[in-house]
Structures are given as structure tokens and as C-alpha cells.
Amino acid sequence: MxxxxxxxxxxxxxxLAVPFIPNRYKGYAALFASLWIAVLSSVMSVASxxxxxxxxxxxxxxxxxxxxxxxxxxxxxxxxxxxLIVVPAVWYSPGYLHGYKQSANLSLHYVMLVWMxxxxxxxxxxxxxxxxxxxxxxxxxxxxxxxxxxxxxxMTLRAGLNYxxxxxxxxxxxxxxxxxxxQSEGGFEFSRIGTYFSRHNNIPVxxxxxxxxxxxxxxxxxxxxxxxxxxAAPSHVSGIMSGVIxxxxxxxxxxxxxxxxxxWLFIGNLILVTGMITGIYGILHAxxxxxxxxxxxxxxxxxxxxxxxxxxxxxxxxxxxxxxxMIAGYGSALFHVLNHALSKALLFLGSGAVYRSVHTRDxxxxxxxxxxxxxxxxxxxxxxxxxxxxxxxxxxxxEFILFFGFLKGIxxxxxxxxxxxxxxITAIALIGGLSVLTFTKTFGSIFLGTPRFPLSPDxxxxxxxxRRPQYLLVIVMILVMLLPFFTFGxxxxxxxxxxxxxxxxxxxxxxxxxxxxxxxxxxxxxxLVLVILSLRNSVTRQLPEKYGETWGCGSLQASSRxxxxxxxxxxxxxxxxxxxxxxxxxYQRVQKEEIFPESARYDYRYDDWVxxxxxxxFGRWLNRFSFISLxxxxxxxxxxxxxxxxxxLVIILLTWLNVI
Numbered sequence: 001m002x003x004x005x006x007x008x009x010x011x012x013x014x015x016l017a018v019p020f021i022p023n024r025y026k027g028y029a030a031l032f033a034s035l036w037i038a039v040l041s042s043v044m045s046v047a048s049x050x051x052x053x054x055x056x057x058x059x060x061x062x063x064x065x066x067x068x069x070x071x072x073x074x075x076x077x078x079x080x081x082x083x084l085i086v087v088p089a090v091w092y093s094p095g096y097l098h099g100y101k102q103s104a105n106l107s108l109h110y111v112m113l114v115w116m117x118x119x120x121x122x123x124x125x126x127x128x129x130x131x132x133x134x135x136x137x138x139x140x141x142x143x144x145x146x147x148x149x150x151x152x153x154x155m156t157l158r159a160g161l162n163y164x165x166x167x168x169x170x171x172x173x174x175x176x177x178x179x180x181x182x183q184s185e186g187g188f189e190f191s192r193i194g195t196y197f198s199r200h201n202n203i204p205v206x207x208x209x210x211x212x213x214x215x216x217x218x219x220x221x222x223x224x225x226x227x228x229x230x231x232a233a234p235s236h237v238s239g240i241m242s243g244v245i246x247x248x249x250x251x252x253x254x255x256x257x258x259x260x261x262x263x264w265l266f267i268g269n270l271i272l273v274t275g276m277i278t279g280i281y282g283i284l285h286a287x288x289x290x291x292x293x294x295x296x297x298x299x300x301x302x303x304x305x306x307x308x309x310x311x312x313x314x315x316x317x318x319x320x321x322x323x324x325x326m327i328a329g330y331g332s333a334l335f336h337v338l339n340h341a342l343s344k345a346l347l348f349l350g351s352g353a354v355y356r357s358v359h360t361r362d363x364x365x366x367x368x369x370x371x372x373x374x375x376x377x378x379x380x381x382x383x384x385x386x387x388x389x390x391x392x393x394x395x396x397x398x399e400f401i402l403f404f405g406f407l408k409g410i411x412x413x414x415x416x417x418x419x420x421x422x423x424x425i426t427a428i429a430l431i432g433g434l435s436v437l438t439f440t441k442t443f444g445s446i447f448l449g450t451p452r453f454p455l456s457p458d459x460x461x462x463x464x465x466x467r468r469p470q471y472l473l474v475i476v477m478i479l480v481m482l483l484p485f486f487t488f489g490x491x492x493x494x495x496x497x498x499x500x501x502x503x504x505x506x507x508x509x510x511x512x513x514x515x516x517x518x519x520x521x522x523x524x525x526x527x528l529v530l531v532i533l534s535l536r537n538s539v540t541r542q543l544p545e546k547y548g549e550t551w552g553c554g555s556l557q558a559s560s561r562x563x564x565x566x567x568x569x570x571x572x573x574x575x576x577x578x579x580x581x582x583x584x585x586x587y588q589r590v591q592k593e594e595i596f597p598e599s600a601r602y603d604y605r606y607d608d609w610v611x612x613x614x615x616x617x618f619g620r621w622l623n624r625f626s627f628i629s630l631x632x633x634x635x636x637x638x639x640x641x642x643x644x645x646x647x648x649l650v651i652i653l654l655t656w657l658n659v660i
Contacts (some may be wrong), residue, residue, distance in 0.1 A: 002057070003040055003041075003044060003056075004058060004069060004282075006040060007037065007040070007118055007121070007122070010033055010037060010114075010118070010522045011114065011115060011118050012037055013033075014029070014030070014033045014110075014114045014115075015111050015115075015199070017029065018030065018107050018110050018111050018392070019107040023100075023106055023480050024094070026094075026106050026107060026110045027090070027093050027094030027097065027110060028094060029110065029116050030090050030093070030110035030111075030113050030629040031087075031090045031091055031093075031094075032115050034086055034087050034090045034114055035087060036101055037081035037083075037114070037117055037118055037121060038086070038087050038117075041079050041082075041083060041121045042079070042080060042083055043283050044071050044076075044079075045071055045075070045076035045077075045079045045080050046076070046080075047071075048071045048073055048075070048076040048391070049070060049073055049076050049077075049490065049494075054070065054071040054521070055068065055069065055070035055071070055127075056068075056069050056070075057069070063367055064575075065130075066190075067126065067127075067128045067129075067131045067195075068126075068127040068128055068189060068190075069125045069126055069127060070125065070127050071124070071125055072497070072498065073494040073497045073498060074251075074254060074255065074258070074494055074497075074498050075124040075125060075251075076205040076494075077334060077337075077338075077343060077490070077491065077494055078124045078247065078248075078251045078267065078337070079121055079124050081124075081243075081244060081247065081337060081338050081341050082117070082120050082121060082124070082244045082247075082478060083121075084338075084341070084342065085239065085240060085243040085244045085342070085345045086113075086116075086117045086120075086244065086342050088349070088472050088473055088639070089236040089237075089239045089240045089243075089345060089349070089469065090113055090114075090117070090236070090344065090467035090468075090470045091465070091468070091472075092235075092236045092239075092349050092352070092465070092466055092469040092470075093109075093110075093113065093234070093236045094465055095312075095462065095463045095464075095465035095466035096234060096235060096236055096352050096356065096466060097109070097234065097570060098463065099456070102466055104531060105149060105151075108145060109145075109146065109149055109234075110262055111145075112142040112143075112145045112146050113142075113237075114144065115138065115142045116139060116146065116245075117238070119135050119136075119138040119139035119142060119555065120139055120244060120245065120248060122135040122138075123135050123136060123139060123248055123251070124251060127189060127190045127191070128188045128189055128190070129178035129181070129182070129189070129190070130188045131188075131189035132178075133171065133174060133175060133178065136171065136172065136174070136248075139245070140164070140167040140168075140171075143163075143237075143245055144160055144163055144167070146165045146233060146237045147159060147160040147163055147229050147232055147233040147237065147241075148232070149233065149234050149237070150232070150234075152241060153232075155232065156232040158228070159225075159228035159229050159232035160229070160232065162224070162225055162228050162229070162504075163225040163229040163573065165248040165559045166215050166222070166225045167215065167216065167225075168225070168422070169215060170212045170213070170214075170215030170216060170222075171212070172212075173208050173209070173211045173212030173215075174209065174212035174213070174252075176208050177205050177208035177209045177212060180196075180205055180208070180538060181193050181196045181205065184196050184199070184200065185551065187448065190255070190259075193205075193256070193259045193414070194259040194261070197259050197260055197261040197262075198261045198401070201263070202260050202261060202262050202263045202267070203266060203267065205623075206256055206260065206263075206267060209252065209253070209256045210253060210256070210270075210271075212248060212252070213248075213249040213250075213251075213252030213253045214253070215249070215250030216245070216246065216248055216252070217246055217248075217249025217250050217252075217253065217304050218246050218249070218278075218301050218304050219249075219274060219278050219305075220274070220277055220281045220282070220301065220302060220305075220306065220610065221250055221610040221614065222606060223278070223282075223301050223610070224610055224611050224615060226242075226246075226297045226298075226301060227285075227294050227297045227298060228609060229241065229297075230242060230293050230296065230297035230300070230348075231291055231293040231297065231361060233353070234610055235293075235348050235349060235351055235352025235353075235355065236348070236352065238293060238296070238297075238348045238351075239344065239345040239346075239347075239348035239349050239352075240345070240354075242296065242297065242344045242345070242348060243340075243341040243342075243344050243345040243348075244341055246300055246304060247337055247341060249309075250304065250307055250333075250337060252333075253308075253311065254311065254333070257311065257314075257315065258498045258499065260315075264315045264316070264318045264319035265315070265316060265417075267315055268312045268313070268314070268315025268318070268319060269296060269312065269314035269316070269417075269420060270312075270314040271308050271309075271311050272308070272312025272313065272315075272316065273312075273420070274305075274308055274312075275304075275305045275306065275307070275308030275309035275310075275311070275312055276305065276309060276423065276424060276427040277305070277306025278301060278302070278304055278305030278308060279301075279302050279303075279304075279306050279308075279309065279427060279428075279431045280302075280305070280427055280430060280431060281301065281302075281305075281580070281609075282298050282299065282300070282301030282302030282303075282304070282305055283298070283299065283302040283431050283434040283435055283438060284434065284573070284577055284580060284581065285298040285436075285581065285606065285608065285609075286298035286299045286301075286302060286435075286438050287303075287434050287441070287570045287573050288567075288570050288573055288581055288606045289566075289606065290362055290363050290364050290565075290566045290567050290605070291357075291361045291362060291363070292351050292354070292361050292363050292442065292446065293348070293351055293355075294361070295363075295438070295442060296344065296347055296348060296351065299344070299387060299438065300340075300344060302431060302435065303336065303340040303344070303387070305431070306336055306340075306399065306402060306428070306431065307333045307337060307340070308333075308334050309333075309402065309406075309424055309427070309428070310328075310329050310330065310331075310332040310333030310334075310336060310402050310405070310515050311330065311333045312329070312424075313325060313328065313329030313330075313332075313402070313405050313406060313421075313424070313480045314328075314329030314330035314333065314392075314444070314495070315329070316324050316329070316409065316412070316417060316421075317329055317409075318499065320412060320414075320417075322412075323501055323502075324385060324405075324511075325405060325408065325409055326495060326499060326501060327363070327402060327492055327496075327511060328401055328402070328405025328408065328511060329402075329405050330491075330495040330499070331401060331488060331491045331492050331495050331511070332398050332399075332401040332402035332405060333402075333489065334491040334494060334660045335397070335398040335401060335488060335491050336395075336398040336399070336402070336496070337394045338394075338398075338480065338487070339386065339394045339397070339398045339477075339480065340395070342386070342394065342476055342477050342480070343383050343386035343387040343393075343394070343395055343477065344383075344387060344471055345369050345473055346379065346380075346382065346383035346386075346470055346473045346474065346477070347380065347383040347387060349466070349469060349470050349473070350376060350379050350380040350383060350470060351380075352462075352466070353373070353378065353462040353466055353467075353470075354366070354369065354373070354375045354380075355448060355459075356462060356466075357369070357372075357373065357456075357459045357460070357462070358455070358456075358459065361440065363445040363565075363566035364445070364565040364566050364567055365440075365448045365452055365453050366445060366446045366451070366452065366566075367445060367446070367447075367448070367450055367451045367452045367560060367561075367563065368447075368448070368449055368450045368451040368455070369446055369447045369451075369455075370447040370448060372455065372459045372460060372461075373447075373459070373460070373461050373462075374461075375461050375467060376447065376461060376462060376467070377443075377447040378444070379467070379470045379471075379474060380443060381443055381447075382474050382477070384442060384443050385439075386477060387435070387439060388432075388435045388436045388438070388439045389432055389435060389436075390436065390518070391522045391525075392481060392522030392523060392525065392526050393477060393481055394477050394480040394484075395619070395660065396522075397433065397480070397481065397488075397515055397518065397519065399428070399483045400518060401488070401511060401515060403428050404426065404511070406421055406425045406428065406512075407425065409421040410422060410425075411425075411549040425462065434548040434573075437573070438570070439569065441566055441569040441570055442566070444564075444569070445564075445565065445566035446535075447567065449560065449563045450559075450560045450563065451560060452560045452563065453563075468641070478598060481519060481522075481523075482519065483519075484512070484515040484516055484518075484519045485512050485513065485515060485516035485519075487513065488512045488515050489512050492511070492512060516594050567604075574606060580609050580614045581606050581609070581611070582606070582607040582609060583604050583605070583606055583607065584604065584605055584606075584607045584612075585602070585603070585604040586601075586603045586604070587600075587601055587602040587603065587604075588600055588602075589603040613632035628656070641650070
């Protein structure tokens, strides 16, 4: 209870104090508040992870009733991940917003950063449906106000409204789910959901929660807010949204999974197939993007797919009574929540540094930044390797466990289940290959080669305050890479705790040992490569240097126009999957009489299939229907009186027929 009071006091102190603090100190005030929230919540989370019970009740008025709060091991894991991402992002923000003059926008921005942090922590703590919806709404509203920081830009405002509308559609599904449980069990406490599932069919209400949380998680086809909101928001906000706000949807789904009493196989297969579709759809769209932040947004969708696949595998294992599959599936999902949050936050902070330098997100206009921003390039490379799931970084380790779990799942006695598992293995392989291609393109287009447009002479490394949070994220990633035994041990304990299973299974505990061996081999491999490179450098340094012209296939003067752009790099992917990747073209048509046109223009961008084929047609139909309904409201009083009389007649008729 005391901790809760401290949270509330912190939130309102920030609200009252930040507007009166000079602009250059507002960010540091927000950082101090976020650190304070992180320390308090982390202390409780660590206590929960080591076995201490953390729960209390807030006694309120008759409207809210008593609101239970608790931090179990699952909540603790998500709270720690939130703190690991939000604190570096808030630390980064004063550097990114340096020079911004509008005091009112800055005050609102920093207040909302702290409120969003606090609301995410509270989402993981609260155990009452009604209070949960309240803090969920605070989280959505604060993130909406952060997205529209540059609200004078039409596209930013549109992206923010799109996000807000979709979040409220998701709340409708959650409200219906909680209301059904309330009607049956007489209370909004989370514990009653488990009771409800023990007495009723689990599938209908679980689907309501799955759709509601699926909007926040960015599950295909409920994902369409991500590719708009992430590019529109400031980079540190994008890092938080991709790193942890999306994970609040994952947390909600995971929490509902823990309450299930039956139908594990059906729900597991549903989540598994949804994860496969989400992962492949996300990485396919990411691979053809030329807007670097839009690319990262689609990559987030891909990783949500991988997390769902882990969750689905865990449910299948739960149905089969296979402890190993439960640990591998649920454990890899939780492990990947951490790894994706770290690497994606690092990449978004890195993209912010690039954007501040070149003032564009279009990778077709970049190139050669490695020479002027080598430190940023190195940090971005680390993030790219991790998110692509390449060894030896942390992203590889969680994907390895997921892949290993799927391989073991082939041995399930049910043939149909084995087929789904084989499809899952194929999906992981396809996602992995496309992911490597995507981030090879991203890093190469931004940092390598020669500039495709003249770079400003002022381009340089970002300020120290923008780089240090990125170093902090890299350090955490390296620690996870070096100590997977510890990290996977923690997530295994969480799975054992929330699903009430014993960890005595030798295979399950052997996963952590296997992971440590893999990590050791990878570290030895990296060390060997470094030793070989050092020896090579020491030998070649003593040799005389010779300079000559680079052989250029007969061309003596290579130019940046000969380089692959981000678009051309993956053009073949666009053609291969043309049915899933609709193209929107804009070009200036050349007239017949223009034999030698002085100028020409051709531009294209890949559209989102769900938006182009489902949402926009539905929107157009809705618009037409709205115009038809306008005829009803034409401003003539006599028509309105007639409507009233018709309504009364209908009521009388229904009453006479005993319908109402």
C-alpha cells in the first residue's frame, strides 16, 4: 500500500512541477521520476522473483470497491523489462529534443512519459478488471499524446488518431470479456476469470481477451496502427512503444493463458498459427520498406509472431502433459520478450541519431554514414545482429530455444500436431532468413557505400547523452548473452510458478545448461575470430603498403547511382510475394509528344495488405453508408416528428405482440 501511495505522489508531483521547470531541465526531472518508479517497482519485483509474496489491497469507495494489487513472478518479469527500456529511453530524450522551443509541448511530453511508465507498471500489478481497464486507458491516452508530439504535421496527427481509435476498439473487447465474467461470478477480480473458465467453455471469452490484447500486441490483422504510429512518434517513444507497450498486449494474453482450465490444444494451435502468420507477414513487409522506422515497426510485428509461437508451443505442451515443451515454449516466449525489447529499443534510439543527422527516414537517400558516425554505426550493428537472431548475440539464444522446442515437438504422438509443428519450424527458418536479409539491407543502405545524396558537413556523432543509454542497452544485451543460464533459469522458474509445474524434469532444467554451452561456444568462436584478426593485423602492419585502382568491371568512375538502394536490394522479394505486397505507385506519365522529356518522376511504396484489401474498402463502404444516413437528417422538423411517431408505433406494436 505504501508503495502505491508513493507511485501516486510521484505521478502528481511530476504533473504539478514539470511545467514550471526550465526547458533544459524538464527531461532530467522526468528521468529522476522514472528512475524512482523503476527502483520502487524493481525492488518489489525482485522480492517476488526470490519467493516473497507481494500483494496488498487498496480500500476505496463503494464505486471501485477494494482493489487488489499483486506482483507474482509473471508481473515481476514484465515490470523489470519495462524498467530496463523506459529508463534509457527517458535518459535519451533530452538529447533528442535538444533545441525544441515549445515549452507547453515539452511539459506535456515529459509528464506523459512518466505517466506512461507508471501506467505500464500498474497494468502488471492490478488484479481487478475495472481498475485494470482504467490504468490500461491511462497507458493508451498517455502514449497517444506522446505519439502526436509533432501535432502540427497532418500525418502525425492522423497516425495518432488511428492508434487511439484502434486502442478503444480493443478496450471494447476487453470490457465485454470482463463483463461476462462479472455477470457469471459477481466480481471483477482476476481470480474470478479462472473460476469462470473452470465452469464454462474457455474458448469464447478467451477469444474476446485475445482480440482485445491482440490490438495492443500488434497481431496480424490487428496490427495496422504500428507502421503509422512508430514513424510518427519521437524515436525514444517509438523505442518504448515497440519495446514494452506492445508487450503489454503479450502480458495480457499470457495472463489469460494462465487462467485456462481446458481447450489448451485448440487455443494453442490458434495462437501458434496466428504467430506464424504474424511473423511471416511482419518480416515480409519489413524487408521491402525504405522508411527505416516503418521497417522497424514491421520487424516488431515479426517478433510478436515469434513470441506467440512460443506461447502456442507451451499450450500444446500443456495439453500433452509435456513439461519440456511447456518450459521451452513459454520460456522462449518470455526470454524473447526481453531480447526483443532490448534490441528494438537500441535500434529505435539509433535510428533517432541517424534522423537527427540526415533529417530523413528514407534509406534510399542515405549511405556512407559509417565514415562520419562510426560509433552510432557500431551500436546499430549490434542491434541489427541481435534482432536478426544471429549468433552470438542475445536474440539468437531465445530463438534457439524456440527452434529446439519445435524440433522436440515433432515427436508428439498426434500426427496432425506434428504437421503443425513442422510448419512452425519452416516458419522460423523463413523468418530467420528474411530477417538477416532485411537487416543486411538496413545497415548497408544507411551506413555503408557512398552517400547517395550530398551529406551536410555538419553531420557528426550524436551527443553523449544520446549515446550513453545505447551503451547501457548494449551492456545488458552482452550480459544476457554471457549468462543465458541465469536468464533462462529465471524464466523457467516463472513458468513453473505460474503454471504450477515441478522443475525436477531433467530435460527442462537441461535446457538452461544447453543454452550456457551454446553461449560458451559462441563466445569462444568470437574470441578465436578476434585473435585471428589481431594476428593478421600484426603481420600485415609490417608489410609495405601498395595503392592501385580498384577494378570496377571496366568502369573507372563508380558513382553512388550504381549502388544498390534499399528499394532495389529487396526488389526481388517484392516481386516474388507480389500478391501479399501491394504496391502504390506515383509517377508522372510521359506524353507521346515528349520524346526527350526534361524531367520525369517515379515513386512507389509497398502498401500494407490488410489496410489495402480490408480496412480501406471497409472505410469506403462506411463512408457511403454514412452519406446515405445523412438523408435522414435533413433539418426538416416535419420529418423528425414523423420519425418520432413511427418509433412510438413500433413500440406499441412490439408491446402488443408481447415482444417487449
